[in-house]
Amino acid sequence: MAQTRHAVLPEQTHDEAAREEYCGTLRKFFTETLWPGTREVYAGLERPRFEREHGRPPMNVREVKQAIEHSFYYRASNLVGRCAQELLWDTVGESIERQLPALRAKAKPRSEARGSVRINPDLAIPRYVDSVDIHVMPGNFHTERGEDDVYAGALYDRGVYHFAYGGMGPENDKLGVAMAGWLKSRFPDFQPKRILDMGCGPGFSTLPWKQAYPDAEVHGIDIGAPTIRYAHARAESLGVPVHFSQQDAVQTDFADGSFDLVTSCLLTHEMPVHLIRRMFAETYRLLGAGGMSLIDGGAPPADGPEEEFFTTWFNRNANEPFSAGLRNLDLAEAFATAGFPADAFFTSGARDAVYLKGMGGTKQAGGKSAGYVGTVKR
Amino acid sequence: MSENVARPRVAKGPKRPRYLRDAELDRFMMMFTALIGEVSALRDRLATHEALAAQGQIATAEAIESYRPSPDDESARGIAREAMLHRVFRVLMEELEQARTAGNDADLDAVLAEDDARSASPVTA
Numbered sequence: 165m166a167q168t169r170h171a172v173l174p175e176q177t178h179d180e181a182a183r184e185e186y187c188g189t190l191r192k193f194f195t196e197t198l199w200p201g202t203r204e205v206y207a208g209l210e211r212p213r214f215e216r217e218h219g220r221p222p223m224n225v226r227e228v229k230q231a232i233e234h235s236f237y238y239r240a241s242n243l244v245g246r247c248a249q250e251l252l253w254d255t256v257g258e259s260i261e262r263q264l265p266a267l268r269a270k271a272k273p274r275s276e277a278r279g280s281v282r283i284n285p286d287l288a289i290p291r292y293v294d295s296v297d298i299h300v301m302p303g304n305f306h307t308e309r310g311e312d313d314v315y316a317g318a319l320y321d322r323g324v325y326h327f328a329y330g331g332m333g334p335e336n337d338k339l340g341v342a343m344a345g346w347l348k349s350r351f352p353d354f355q356p357k358r359i360l361d362m363g364c365g366p367g368f369s370t371l372p373w374k375q376a377y378p379d380a381e382v383h384g385i386d387i388g389a390p391t392i393r394y395a396h397a398r399a400e401s402l403g404v405p406v407h408f409s410q411q412d413a414v415q416t417d418f419a420d421g422s423f424d425l426v427t428s429c430l431l432t433h434e435m436p437v438h439l440i441r442r443m444f445a446e447t448y449r450l451l452g453a454g455g456m457s458l459i460d461g462g463a464p465p466a467d468g469p470e471e472e473f474f475t476t477w478f479n480r481n482a483n484e485p486f487s488a489g490l491r492n493l494d495l496a497e498a499f500a501t502a503g504f505p506a507d508a509f510f511t512s513g514a515r516d517a518v519y520l521k522g523m524g525g526t527k528q529a530g531g532k533s534a535g536y537v538g539t540v541k542r
Numbered sequence: 543m544s545e546n547v548a549r550p551r552v553a554k555g556p557k558r559p560r561y562l563r564d565a566e567l568d569r570f571m572m573m574f575t576a577l578i579g580e581v582s583a584l585r586d587r588l589a590t591h592e593a594l595a596a597q598g599q600i601a602t603a604e605a606i607e608s609y610r611p612s613p614d615d616e617s618a619r620g621i622a623r624e625a626m627l628h629r630v631f632r633v634l635m636e637e638l639e640q641a642r643t644a645g646n647d648a649d650l651d652a653v654l655a656e657d658d659a660r661s662a663s664p665v666t667a
Contacts, residue, residue: 208641237637
């Protein structure tokens with residue numbers, strides 16, 4: 165199943181396509197074979213070894229790590245996972261760099277556009293965004309590589325497709341489609357007229373909201389200008405009118421009460437907790453009475469130190485240093501602190517993870533996502 | 543015996559000798575996984591040559607660039623890629639195989655010790 169072609173999707177030569185496919189296969193090999201095997205090596209060899217040496221099982225995450233790190237299988241598998249992560253961006257990036265001038269030209273806003281795009285060259289990039297390239301993606305979502313740049317957006321679009329070896333769907337939108345579908349079925353009478361998707365990236369989770377609520381005005385914001393330019397061109401090409409703007413989710417330029425639904429998908433696990441709290445406060449300001457906030461709940465709390473260890477690979481190996489903070493954050497408390505009524509908090513409960521983030525998300529590991537979490541402003 | 547028993551891929555016996563220093567291995571693996579990618583891309587290019595030949599075409603650079611594998615071909619290439627990774631990383635799978643069969647094998651050291659003990663004793667009928 166190939167990725168859906170649109171005007172700004174990078175093209176590949178024969179060999180570029182072959183190298184990209186290899187990256188996807190290497191990711192699959194790591195996610196479905198090597199990493200699940202680390203649990204077997206731990207249970208069959210390394211935990212028994214630890215118990216023989218200490219007369220007790222590992223008691224905390226540090227001891228689980230100490231026990232499993234004795235294994236060459238574990239150390240080398242980890243390394244292969246990291247190699248795949250680095251090689252993916254480098255491989256896709258080489259192909260995009262070759263055609264970047266053409267992509268920039270294709271991405272320029274056109275007068276016939278049904279959506280819109282706003283770039284804010286004065287926007288301060290937060291230190292946490294500039295301090296770590298999330299997913300080990302060089303340049304992160306925001307680095308500008310010249311005028312009208314779209315590199316980061318193109319890199320993420322093509323990279324995510326191969327990262328999930330097609331598992332996000334031809335338009336990388338499976339998570340967004342599932343989230344919008346869940347809200348519609350849970351709250352069939354809720355008909356938002358204005359929707360904001362925070363941390364929208366190339367629009368994978370944004371377009372599904374417009375498709376689920378065709379009469380709504382849908383906005384997407386992201387910190388990265390190259391990502392926002394790309395998102396606009398992509399949405400226009402796919403025929404889904406959305407209004408994109410470069411903004412920080414903790415402080416936007418929208419008026420009080422502008423939206424009926426403020427949402428985000430896979431954003432909060434990439435933010436420090438104190439900024440998640442500010443984002444919730446901004447969400448409260450942006451919603452009108454009866455307006456709803458809906459986010460993904462990240463990974464569910466782990467059942468003991470071994471599960472904690474085996475479901476946090478990305479935290480340790482793929483530059484997601486903030487994800488542990490989200491996992492330990494009481495979202496009900498955080499929404500209440502932001503001003504939402506405590507009794508308005510709701511969750512979908514644990515759900516099968518749609519995404520192939522492995523290790524806490526995959527069927528192979530028996531993992532679940534925490535599902536969706538939300539609240540309502542009264 | 544059933545013909546479906548998976549062939550063993552780890553030879554029992556003394557441990558493999560150690561060769562490289564740990565500190566250098568990480569970067570080596572980075573280069574190694576990239577090199578496998580080049581081999582994989584070359585294999586795909588060869589598959590395209592073969593597909594063009596099957597259609598009676600000459601594999602010029604232009605013909606290769608314009609060739610689009612069918613979904614079945616894509617699927618076959620993916621399966622071949624995965625099989626290649628399993629072959630290349632065979633050594634890595636040793637511990638996994640050991641974890642799955644832990645405690646099931648005779649211990650070589652015990653066999654050798656038993657042999658020594660018996661060799662030192664007079665042969666008895």
